[in-house]
Amino acid sequence: MDLSDLAFFSAVARCGSISKAAQQLNTVQSNVTMRIKLMEERLGTPLFNRHSRGVSVTNAGQRLLPYAEQIAALVADATRAACDDGTARGPLPIGAMETTAAVRLPPVLAKFHAQYPDVELDITTGPTATLLEKVLDHSLSGAFVAAPVAHPELVATPVFREELVLAMAKSWPDIASYRQANRTLTVVVFRSGCSYRQRLEQYVSSQGWLPVRRLEFGTVEGILGCVAANVGISLLPRAAITRSAIGKSVRIEAIPQREAMVDTVFVQRRDAYAGAAMRAFMASCADAAETGN
């Protein structure tokens, strides 16, 4: 069994079709057919059921599939490990929550890039759940997400600590009045999956502020804009508000410490190879965590 065989197999399994896999692999269908056939002969067991609308993986294929993926990931790691001569360079795909990317990362990235110009940083923002998935499937080398993270395949290092505060327009009425009047409260939140959103909803319901109307946004600036425009209230890291230009025109109201404090951790796959670029990046983060926190 060959590495390209495994790649062919994975592609066919993913696509559920030999023809589609051939396209994706930049080759012709007969080729893929042959390779799969050979593979099946060598293994002595069929990997796919053929039918008129494509193929479906057999039980044997199901058993093979996770291995194929793990092996591919390991080989990728191996090449990285071998090429890694100790100088930080090459691509470094990192994920971050929107707020972290907006508030904490800019100074870190600026310094890091100045120090290691050969590292091609690629920051992807998204909610915690999405980021974790991407780290797990190797499409991100690491990510900044909200604690706690408990997954056997991940390791988390605390980096930042945020105080979540309520943000509302200066002219926003006293919150207590909503409760008394049982008026509908509009909360401006990040898209589903964001852990800050969960905090806010939890807090809102603990305060008995239902019913609630939600407005979703993908960026800090978007949310703050809405808040400033008197659309609703939100829950954001204090730093995200104070450091934003619009932040000056919103009112901040603290919530109880126990519900306000949230740690931002940097997660990586436990088994992934941390190359020089990665190690340097983590060192920079640790630096930032100590000084700027």
Next chain:
Amino acid sequence: MDLSDLAFFSAVARCGSISKAAQQLNTVQSNVTMRIKLMEERLGTPLFNRHSRGVSVTNAGQRLLPYAEQIAALVADATRAACDDGTARGPLPIGAMETTAAVRLPPVLAKFHAQYPDVELDITTGPTATLLEKVLDHSLSGAFVAAPVAHPELVATPVFREELVLAMAKSWPDIASYRQANRTLTVVVFRSGCSYRQRLEQYVSSQGWLPVRRLEFGTVEGILGCVAANVGISLLPRAAITRSAIGKSVRIEAIPQREAMVDTVFVQRRDAYAGAAMRAFMASCADAAETGN
């Protein structure tokens, strides 16, 4: 990078020589040279330093080596997993301590073989330490060794419990006399690495029986023969003595419970794929552990 590339690389690294690796891989030297060269080109980093007496791995090679081995092991696992159609068959290399192999295994193996004739059992005996190494490097699928086993990559299942007893010739003088006379005691033991041997030496020294002369043997029968011939005393599982033909002509003396009881566990690699043959074998063991213990 190809799987056979990794095999070539591993072989060269192991042999420290391209020529020797070529022999081992059943191919010619030029071939290996070329493959390694291509590999180095593709990786962009040299993997070996060439000198007149062979090659030595570079730092990059050192980093790659563990991956190469892990990937090879994974691929082997993957093929097993794919081929495994639920019927137990194929090779099943198992390790066992000498005493376990002599006393506990025969009935288990007999029954297992009757039930699963297509499994090619291959029992290797050796001391615990050696067996654990072999399980770790994938040359054994599992092994019966003395508890406790604490290794992150291994899982251990208790199977048998043995009572270790002192064995000596019928005419052997009272042990206390040795201590009083400060005479040299001869102990007949398994070769180094056996955990029963450790127990015996520990017990002997705890009793203040030094000085001691050691005689090493590799088999239960050999040890019992010596013991019966009045050469010395030994520490063995009670069952190993009572079930042996020579056992009738030796005297058994119990030692305190706390030092006598030892568990035999079955260890496997945590990450290895347990095929149908393996699962069936473990079921048989569990059976034997329940009924015959």
Next chain:
DNA sequence: TAATAGACATCGTTTTTACAGATAGTCAGT
């Protein structure tokens, strides 16, 4: 029911890659 479209299998040809063998170059020890 016959035509059709989409999907996999098969076959012959071409291109690429791997292999074996022979030869040349390199370095340490004598």
Next chain:
DNA sequence: ACTGACTATCTGTAAAAACGATGTCTATTA
């Protein structure tokens, strides 16, 4: 300088992979 043990390179051959065209099967559709 010679020798022995290695590795690098070159070359023709053999094997394997890729390609493109064609065949076959089946579910869908007119």
